[in-house]
Amino acid sequence: xxxxxxxxxxxxxxxxxxxxxxxxxxxxxxxxxxxxxxxxxxxxxxxxxxxxxxxxxxxxxxxxxxxxxxxxxxxxxxxxxxxxxxxxxxxxxxxxxxxxxxxxxxxxxxxx
Amino acid sequence: xxxxxxxxxxxxxxxxxxxxxxxxxxxxxxxxxxxxxxxxxxxxxxxxxxxxxxxxxxxxxxxxxxxxxxxxxxxxxxxxxxxxxxxxxxxxxxxxxxxxxxxxxxxxxxxx
Numbered sequence: 001x002x003x004x005x006x007x008x009x010x011x012x013x014x015x016x017x018x019x020x021x022x023x024x025x026x027x028x029x030x031x032x033x034x035x036x037x038x039x040x041x042x043x044x045x046x047x048x049x050x051x052x053x054x055x056x057x058x059x060x061x062x063x064x065x066x067x068x069x070x071x072x073x074x075x076x077x078x079x080x081x082x083x084x085x086x087x088x089x090x091x092x093x094x095x096x097x098x099x100x101x102x103x104x105x106x107x108x109x110x111x112x
Numbered sequence: 113x114x115x116x117x118x119x120x121x122x123x124x125x126x127x128x129x130x131x132x133x134x135x136x137x138x139x140x141x142x143x144x145x146x147x148x149x150x151x152x153x154x155x156x157x158x159x160x161x162x163x164x165x166x167x168x169x170x171x172x173x174x175x176x177x178x179x180x181x182x183x184x185x186x187x188x189x190x191x192x193x194x195x196x197x198x199x200x201x202x203x204x205x206x207x208x209x210x211x212x213x214x215x216x217x218x219x220x221x222x223x224x
Contacts, residue, residue, distance in 0.1 A: 001170070032210060036155075043203060043215040044155060089155055095210045098143055098160035099168040105154050 002027040004092050006103025013080050014111050021106045023090035024072040030092040033066060033073045038087045038105075047088075048075070080110045114138045116216035118204050124222045125194055133189045133219045135204030144187045145205040145213065146179065148172065155203065161187065194223045 003026040013019050025033075034049035050057045050064045050073065057064050061080075066073040077084055087107050093100040117136045125131050137144050146158040159169040159179055166179065176192045187206075191198055204216040 034212065038155075043217050045215070046212050049212065098145075098162055099157050099170070100145070100213055101157055102147075102155040 001099065002030055002092050002094075002101040004090060004101050004103040006090050006106060008106060009104065010107045010109070012109045012111065015080060015082060017080055019075075019077045019080050019084070019108055019110075021075045021088055021090070021108070022072060023074070023092075023103050024070075025092040026071070027092070027094065028068075028071060030094045032093050032095065032100075033064070034091050034100075035062075035064060035075050036089045036091065036102075038089065040086075044089060077108075080108075082110050082112050084108060085110045116204055116206055116214050118202075118216035118219050120219055121217065122220045122222070124224065127196060127223055128193050131191045131194055131198075131221060133191075133202050133204075133221070135187045135189070135216055136185050137187055137204065137206030138208075138214055139185070141206035141208050141214070143167075143207050143209070144181070145207075146189045147203040147205060147215075148200045149203065149218075150200045158189070191221075194221075196223050199223045 006023045031052040036044035037047045038044040048062050050066050061078045063076045087105045089105045090103040091100050119134045144161040148156045157170045159173045160167045178190045180188050201218045201220050203218045205213040207213050
Protein backbone atom coordinates (compact mmCIF):
# COMPACT_ATOMS: atom_id res chain seq x y z
CA UNK A 1 0.00 0.00 0.00
CA UNK A 2 0.87 3.67 -0.15
CA UNK A 3 3.48 4.98 2.31
CA UNK A 4 3.64 8.69 3.05
CA UNK A 5 6.62 10.22 4.83
CA UNK A 6 6.46 13.75 6.24
CA UNK A 7 9.15 16.14 7.51
CA UNK A 8 9.82 17.87 9.78
CA UNK A 9 7.87 16.51 12.74
CA UNK A 10 8.01 19.89 14.46
CA UNK A 11 8.58 23.36 13.06
CA UNK A 12 8.82 26.64 14.91
CA UNK A 13 8.85 29.99 13.09
CA UNK A 14 8.51 33.64 13.92
CA UNK A 15 5.31 35.40 12.94
CA UNK A 16 5.66 36.70 9.41
CA UNK A 17 8.19 34.08 8.34
CA UNK A 18 7.47 31.31 5.85
CA UNK A 19 7.00 27.66 6.72
CA UNK A 20 7.61 24.67 4.46
CA UNK A 21 6.53 21.10 5.13
CA UNK A 22 7.58 18.28 2.84
CA UNK A 23 6.09 14.88 2.05
CA UNK A 24 7.10 11.94 -0.10
CA UNK A 25 4.92 9.11 -1.31
CA UNK A 26 5.71 5.64 -2.57
CA UNK A 27 2.99 4.74 -5.06
CA UNK A 28 3.54 6.39 -8.44
CA UNK A 29 -0.15 5.81 -9.25
CA UNK A 30 -1.30 8.17 -6.49
CA UNK A 31 -2.93 11.21 -8.03
CA UNK A 32 -4.57 13.21 -5.25
CA UNK A 33 -2.61 14.99 -2.52
CA UNK A 34 -4.48 16.92 0.17
CA UNK A 35 -3.19 18.82 3.17
CA UNK A 36 -5.16 18.86 6.41
CA UNK A 37 -4.84 21.17 9.40
CA UNK A 38 -5.73 19.81 12.83
CA UNK A 39 -6.08 22.19 15.74
CA UNK A 40 -5.81 20.81 19.26
CA UNK A 41 -8.74 18.56 20.08
CA UNK A 42 -10.41 19.15 16.73
CA UNK A 43 -10.99 17.16 13.57
CA UNK A 44 -8.62 17.39 10.58
CA UNK A 45 -9.84 19.91 8.02
CA UNK A 46 -8.76 20.30 4.43
CA UNK A 47 -6.80 23.46 3.69
CA UNK A 48 -5.57 22.79 0.15
CA UNK A 49 -5.23 19.90 -2.27
CA UNK A 50 -3.57 19.19 -5.59
CA UNK A 51 -4.04 16.63 -8.32
CA UNK A 52 -1.24 15.05 -10.27
CA UNK A 53 -2.09 16.90 -13.47
CA UNK A 54 -0.84 20.20 -12.01
CA UNK A 55 2.49 21.16 -10.47
CA UNK A 56 1.44 23.98 -8.19
CA UNK A 57 -1.66 25.42 -6.59
CA UNK A 58 -2.04 28.54 -4.50
CA UNK A 59 -4.73 29.87 -2.20
CA UNK A 60 -3.84 33.19 -0.57
CA UNK A 61 -0.97 32.51 1.85
CA UNK A 62 -0.95 28.76 1.22
CA UNK A 63 0.57 26.95 -1.74
CA UNK A 64 1.29 23.34 -2.59
CA UNK A 65 3.85 22.09 -5.09
CA UNK A 66 4.06 18.62 -6.57
CA UNK A 67 6.98 16.86 -8.21
CA UNK A 68 5.61 13.64 -9.72
CA UNK A 69 8.98 12.42 -10.92
CA UNK A 70 10.50 12.63 -7.46
CA UNK A 71 7.22 11.66 -5.78
CA UNK A 72 7.23 14.51 -3.36
CA UNK A 73 4.97 17.44 -2.56
CA UNK A 74 5.29 20.38 -0.24
CA UNK A 75 3.12 22.84 1.65
CA UNK A 76 4.24 26.46 1.77
CA UNK A 77 2.73 28.96 4.19
CA UNK A 78 3.84 32.57 3.78
CA UNK A 79 3.46 35.45 6.24
CA UNK A 80 2.67 33.03 9.05
CA UNK A 81 0.34 34.10 11.84
CA UNK A 82 -0.12 32.67 15.37
CA UNK A 83 -3.44 31.15 14.28
CA UNK A 84 -1.53 29.01 11.77
CA UNK A 85 -0.20 27.06 14.76
CA UNK A 86 -1.55 23.51 14.45
CA UNK A 87 -0.62 20.04 13.29
CA UNK A 88 -0.51 19.68 9.51
CA UNK A 89 -0.95 16.32 7.77
CA UNK A 90 -0.25 15.48 4.17
CA UNK A 91 -1.96 12.55 2.49
CA UNK A 92 -1.99 10.66 -0.77
CA UNK A 93 -4.54 8.55 -2.56
CA UNK A 94 -5.54 7.34 -5.99
CA UNK A 95 -8.94 7.39 -7.56
CA UNK A 96 -9.29 3.66 -8.10
CA UNK A 97 -8.32 2.84 -4.52
CA UNK A 98 -10.41 3.84 -1.57
CA UNK A 99 -7.85 4.41 1.10
CA UNK A 100 -6.09 7.66 1.88
CA UNK A 101 -2.85 7.39 3.81
CA UNK A 102 -1.60 10.22 5.97
CA UNK A 103 1.87 11.38 6.87
CA UNK A 104 2.92 11.45 10.51
CA UNK A 105 2.13 15.15 10.87
CA UNK A 106 4.07 18.35 11.47
CA UNK A 107 3.45 20.42 14.57
CA UNK A 108 3.83 24.05 13.48
CA UNK A 109 4.29 26.72 16.11
CA UNK A 110 4.20 30.37 15.06
CA UNK A 111 5.68 32.61 17.71
CA UNK A 112 4.27 36.14 17.97
CA UNK B 113 -23.37 23.09 5.74
CA UNK B 114 -23.74 19.29 6.00
CA UNK B 115 -21.23 17.51 8.17
CA UNK B 116 -20.28 14.06 9.37
CA UNK B 117 -21.61 13.39 12.86
CA UNK B 118 -20.29 10.87 15.36
CA UNK B 119 -21.55 9.42 18.63
CA UNK B 120 -20.54 9.06 21.36
CA UNK B 121 -18.04 11.87 21.71
CA UNK B 122 -16.32 9.99 24.53
CA UNK B 123 -16.69 6.40 25.70
CA UNK B 124 -14.96 4.74 28.64
CA UNK B 125 -14.97 0.94 28.70
CA UNK B 126 -13.34 -1.95 30.48
CA UNK B 127 -10.80 -4.10 28.69
CA UNK B 128 -12.48 -7.02 26.96
CA UNK B 129 -15.79 -5.24 26.44
CA UNK B 130 -17.41 -4.65 23.07
CA UNK B 131 -17.73 -1.10 21.80
CA UNK B 132 -19.78 0.32 18.93
CA UNK B 133 -18.95 3.73 17.53
CA UNK B 134 -21.55 5.36 15.34
CA UNK B 135 -21.29 7.75 12.43
CA UNK B 136 -23.72 9.48 10.11
CA UNK B 137 -21.87 10.36 6.90
CA UNK B 138 -22.91 13.27 4.70
CA UNK B 139 -26.06 12.17 2.91
CA UNK B 140 -24.94 12.18 -0.74
CA UNK B 141 -21.52 10.71 -0.05
CA UNK B 142 -20.69 7.25 -1.34
CA UNK B 143 -17.42 6.35 0.40
CA UNK B 144 -17.06 5.97 4.15
CA UNK B 145 -13.95 5.60 6.27
CA UNK B 146 -12.74 4.97 9.77
CA UNK B 147 -9.42 6.35 10.99
CA UNK B 148 -7.72 6.08 14.35
CA UNK B 149 -5.50 8.65 16.05
CA UNK B 150 -3.63 7.73 19.19
CA UNK B 151 -3.02 10.86 21.27
CA UNK B 152 -0.43 13.09 19.62
CA UNK B 153 0.23 10.68 16.79
CA UNK B 154 -0.66 10.28 13.14
CA UNK B 155 -4.07 9.70 11.60
CA UNK B 156 -4.07 5.97 10.78
CA UNK B 157 -6.30 4.46 8.11
CA UNK B 158 -8.43 1.55 9.34
CA UNK B 159 -11.01 0.78 6.67
CA UNK B 160 -12.97 2.15 3.74
CA UNK B 161 -16.47 1.11 2.73
CA UNK B 162 -18.31 1.46 -0.56
CA UNK B 163 -21.46 -0.07 -1.98
CA UNK B 164 -22.19 -1.91 1.26
CA UNK B 165 -18.88 -3.67 1.51
CA UNK B 166 -15.34 -3.11 2.67
CA UNK B 167 -13.21 -1.83 -0.20
CA UNK B 168 -9.85 -1.44 1.57
CA UNK B 169 -8.54 -2.20 5.02
CA UNK B 170 -5.23 -1.73 6.76
CA UNK B 171 -3.14 -4.15 8.75
CA UNK B 172 -4.59 -2.58 11.93
CA UNK B 173 -8.11 -3.67 10.98
CA UNK B 174 -7.91 -7.24 12.28
CA UNK B 175 -10.63 -9.70 13.24
CA UNK B 176 -11.63 -7.77 16.34
CA UNK B 177 -12.88 -4.90 14.15
CA UNK B 178 -15.96 -4.85 11.97
CA UNK B 179 -17.97 -2.22 10.14
CA UNK B 180 -21.59 -2.12 9.15
CA UNK B 181 -24.09 0.12 7.45
CA UNK B 182 -27.24 -1.11 9.21
CA UNK B 183 -29.56 1.37 7.52
CA UNK B 184 -29.46 4.16 4.97
CA UNK B 185 -27.74 6.65 7.23
CA UNK B 186 -25.59 5.07 9.93
CA UNK B 187 -22.10 3.64 9.57
CA UNK B 188 -20.73 1.81 12.60
CA UNK B 189 -17.38 0.53 13.81
CA UNK B 190 -17.47 -2.38 16.27
CA UNK B 191 -14.53 -3.43 18.38
CA UNK B 192 -15.33 -6.90 19.74
CA UNK B 193 -13.00 -7.23 22.69
CA UNK B 194 -11.25 -3.99 23.51
CA UNK B 195 -7.60 -3.85 24.53
CA UNK B 196 -5.73 -1.09 26.33
CA UNK B 197 -3.99 -0.16 23.08
CA UNK B 198 -7.34 0.52 21.40
CA UNK B 199 -7.55 3.75 23.40
CA UNK B 200 -7.55 6.48 20.78
CA UNK B 201 -9.65 9.02 18.95
CA UNK B 202 -11.65 7.34 16.19
CA UNK B 203 -12.60 9.54 13.25
CA UNK B 204 -15.27 8.70 10.73
CA UNK B 205 -14.96 10.36 7.32
CA UNK B 206 -16.86 10.38 4.08
CA UNK B 207 -16.50 11.66 0.56
CA UNK B 208 -18.71 11.90 -2.48
CA UNK B 209 -16.47 10.07 -4.96
CA UNK B 210 -12.91 11.36 -5.25
CA UNK B 211 -11.37 14.36 -3.59
CA UNK B 212 -11.86 15.82 -0.16
CA UNK B 213 -12.47 13.65 2.87
CA UNK B 214 -14.82 15.21 5.39
CA UNK B 215 -14.10 14.17 8.97
CA UNK B 216 -16.44 13.92 11.91
CA UNK B 217 -15.57 15.40 15.31
CA UNK B 218 -14.28 12.04 16.50
CA UNK B 219 -15.13 9.57 19.24
CA UNK B 220 -12.60 9.31 22.03
CA UNK B 221 -12.33 5.74 23.32
CA UNK B 222 -10.68 5.10 26.66
CA UNK B 223 -10.07 1.46 27.59
CA UNK B 224 -9.33 0.82 31.27
